[in-house]
Amino acid sequence: MSGSEQERVEAIYDEFAKTYDEHYSAKEFQEEDQELFKIASPWIRGKVLDLGCGTGLSLHYNEIAKEDYLGIDPSAGMLEKLKAKFPDYNTVQATFEQWVKTNDQKFDTVLGLYGAPSYFESTSYQQILDLLAPKGHYFLMFYKPGYFPAHIYTPEDIAAAKARIDYDKINQLFENTFIFTSYLVATNIPSQYLPIGNRA
Ligand SMILES: C[S@@+](CC[C@H](N)C(=O)[O-])C[C@H]1O[C@@H](n2cnc3c(N)ncnc32)[C@H](O)[C@@H]1O
Numbered sequence: 103m104s105g106s107e108q109e110r111v112e113a114i115y116d117e118f119a120k121t122y123d124e125h126y127s128a129k130e131f132q133e134e135d136q137e138l139f140k141i142a143s144p145w146i147r148g149k150v151l152d153l154g155c156g157t158g159l160s161l162h163y164n165e166i167a168k169e170d171y172l173g174i175d176p177s178a179g180m181l182e183k184l185k186a187k188f189p190d191y192n193t194v195q196a197t198f199e200q201w202v203k204t205n206d207q208k209f210d211t212v213l214g215l216y217g218a219p220s221y222f223e224s225t226s227y228q229q230i231l232d233l234l235a236p237k238g239h240y241f242l243m244f245y246k247p248g249y250f251p252a253h254i255y256t257p258e259d260i261a262a263a264k265a266r267i268d269y270d271k272i273n274q275l276f277e278n279t280f281i282f283t284s285y286l287v288a289t290n291i292p293s294q295y296l297p298i299g300n301r302a
Contacts, residue, residue, distance in 0.1 A: 103223065107262055108197060111221055112176050114254050115156075119179030122157050134283055138215075139163045141282075145239045145291050148210025153198050153230070153242075154218020158184035161191060168192070172209075174201050198222050198230075208235040214242040217251065217285065224268035227275055243285040244272060 103111070118125075125131075143164055152160050155173030157180050160166070173193040175181050181193050194201055199222065212233055214222075219230070219242045230240060245251070247269055250260040269286070273279055276288035280298045289296070 103221065103262070103266055107259075108176065108221075110259065112178075114259075115175075115177035116179035118254050119157065119177060119183050122180065123183065126159075135159070135163060138282065141291070141296065142213075142241050144295075145241065146211050146213070148238070149207070149235070150211045150213065151209040151233060153212065153214040154221065155184060155193065155213075156180045156216075156218070158188050158191070159215055160213055161188050172207075174198055176200075199226050202226065202229050202233070205233070207233075208238070209233050210235050210238045212238070212240040212242075214240075216243055217245045219243070219288075220245045220250075220263065220267050224266065224271050227268075227271060231275070239290055240276075240288070241291065242276070242288045243282070244269075244288065246281055246284055246286045249284045 146160070146164050146166065148170065150160070150166050150171050152171065152173040155175050158173065161171065161184070168190045171191050173181070173184060173191065174196060175193065176195060176197045178195055181195055184191070184193060212230055214230070230242065234240060244267055250263055252260065255263070272286065272288050277290040278293050278296060278298065279286055279288050280296055281287070282297070
């Protein structure tokens, strides 16, 4: 995304960070989280990279050793909340696109939960796959076609963001895709473990 659009997204999340955890502590969202981690948690293992880690949702629901975790997020406000809850866990304040240029590590698990990868340039999708160690798994939640979190964005933000997400590329590049609530999940978790519906 353009520099000015990225700055706007950061400003929105710096502000939303103040109430993010309270907002998502409502019963309906906790139930959504529980459903999500029923699918994802069995595959969260080894070195975990949490892209767009926000306030640390993955750490709240999973036991991940601090040596095994790295969270990436451009929003100082979101990372401040994560650090308050999980002070010993490593994070980098950067966009995925900035951080990946200097990274030379591989990861067993790459997460991008609840819309975070929707902010990445579509040209960087392949770089997510290149980060995986052999037998590694990825679990990426894009906003599903037509959805964007309207409670925090203006209609102009939403139009720009929708134009950025390349759904054809997501479906071609990633192994399995399925809709989970308001998200299009892209993952290489084998399809028999996914709520993918009946296949012919
Ligand atoms: C909807 S929040 C999800 C946060 C967290 N994954 C969760 O499930 O609670 C989206 C996150 O993506 C981050 N983000 C925005 N642009 C990004 C980028 N280019 N690279 C990495 N993260 C980004 C935001 O700062 C925000 O924390």
